[in-house]
Amino acid sequence: MISTIGLNTKALKKEPFSGSHHGMRYYLCTKDDVLSVFxxxxxxxxxxxxxxxxxxxxxxxxxxxxxxxxxxxxQSYEAKRPFWEQKAKDRMKLLL
Structure with missing residues (x-):
């Protein structure tokens, strides 16, 4: 489960929010009345x-x-859990 402690629409209106969870990164931003999630x-x-x-x-x-x-x-994390977990294992290989 992704932890979003303190995340609310007031905070997102001021600046984007990003984080990661076992190989999956996420980025939330707003424009007008749309919340885009990557x-x-x-x-x-x-x-x-x-x-x-x-x-x-x-x-x-x-x-x-x-x-x-x-x-x-x-849901996206759970649906592709093996993919994300492999990305977490491989991240240092990419950096070295």
């Missing part, structure tokens, strides 16, 4: 990861939309 593999930052490696889904920028986005992140 998933991508470790080890690179959002800016350094090629767009072709990112998965994106949009949600309404409401508390319900944020809750749905977090659910989607968790």
């Amino acid at each position: 998933l991508y593999p470790e080890p690179w930052s959002f800016e350094r990861t090629p767009d072709k490696e990112k998965e994106k889904k949009d949600f309404p920028f409401t508390q319900e939309g944020l809750d749905a986005a977090i659910d989607w992140i968790n």
Whole structure:
């Protein structure tokens, strides 16, 4: 389960939110009334990861939309758990 302690729509309105969980990175940002969520593999930052490696889904920028986005992140992790766990194991190989 992804930990999003303190994450709310007020915080997201001010600046993007990012984190990682066992090889999967996520990035949440808003524009107008849309909450965009990106998933991508470790080890690179959002800016350094090629767009072709990112998965994106949009949600309404409401508390319900944020809750749905977090659910989607968790479901996506579980659906591809072996892939994400392998990315976590391989991250140091890429850096060396």
